[in-house]
Amino acid sequence: MNIYKGILDHVAKYVELSDSETEEFISILKTTRVKKRQFIIQPGFVSEYRNYIVEGAVRVFYLDDLGKEHTVIIAIEDWFFTDFYSYIHRTSAEYYAEALEDSLILQMKYEDVEELCSRIHSLCQYFRLFTERSMAHSYKRTISNISKTTEERYWEYVNKYPQIANRVPQYVLASYLGISPESISRIRSGNKKN
Amino acid sequence: MNIYKGILDHVAKYVELSDSETEEFISILKTTRVKKRQFIIQPGFVSEYRNYIVEGAVRVFYLDDLGKEHTVIIAIEDWFFTDFYSYIHRTSAEYYAEALEDSLILQMKYEDVEELCSRIHSLCQYFRLFTERSMAHSYKRTISNISKTTEERYWEYVNKYPQIANRVPQYVLASYLGISPESISRIRSGNKKN
């Protein structure tokens, strides 16, 4: 099976590419395999790529002054991840991206994406439309973070992404939701809401 | 003074528009004046526009089941606001946008923006680049929300946006930072207790 199928379907949800455009797009994709626990992005280095997951799972997290991890993205197949700020501003990353499983990812370099977007209108449209949708989604998360209790946030996530919740370690989920692992443990054992 | 200067400068930070493109862009801008406390977006109605503030201040907030307000955007001159999810998906808004002062705003209808973007490559680029930057910024806020104490978040905001902090009511700032107004009051007075 073609490893590009997923990402091309993703693009096709927003725009139609001609054969030559498709070819150009594929030509900037770099295939990379990473092993579980391997870092793909690290503070101190610029996050050069937008990364698309073909197979596997990755999390992006921030390590604060006290050594606590705060997960900002949990990504599986057909998701993108990067340290967006570092990627766009060409500054040193602030986050780690760590493979949660052996994964196969497709990487697009910043310069290549920019070059293609400046030349190919439909690809520019694709990234615009897709980023706008991510943006809309990000507001939903902000609301959830500031207006829900820990328990509500936990069940909301589990209901929305049951397959992810079962796939990643609990402490990763905890650090994504801003809850202590102990509290998640208690929520799970105590209240059996759905 | 030209009311379009601000928004055109904003565009010019990302792309160059020809005279005819500039004209087309201006042609989709609708000038609207709103009075203090007036709602620009309301649940139950689709958020039709991207709104740019020429003069004034606006907040976007969410009203939860318990009647508590959660501010997601505090916007002043040269900022954009909308209920992004509603705007993009053409669904009923979930948020209120309320003028904090008498304001002058420029509004762009979704259909008009899409039409222009599909026709004018440089405008598509503008919205793409600008949205990507907003996105990068939004991650910073997520981190702040989940990794900082209330006091750190308060001082971080005041240092970053001193002019806004002094301009909007304290309870608005409180609901933006996810802190109770009482706690902000105590933080300001330097009282470390309670």
Next chain:
DNA sequence: AAAAAAGCTTGACCTATATCAAGAACTAAA
């Protein structure tokens, strides 16, 4: 198959911050 990591659970305790209440100090309107 052991040994070593990594991950999860449970109980006891504790603290940061919310909530409630009531009055003071602004601001806008009559």
Next chain:
DNA sequence: TTTAGTTCTTGATATAGGTCAAGCTTTTTT
């Protein structure tokens, strides 16, 4: 200038959920 409506402050009290510690279970490595 008085009045009514907001907004801010301060004190008392409550509690959600974090931290610590220790042991248990599952997964990974040798």
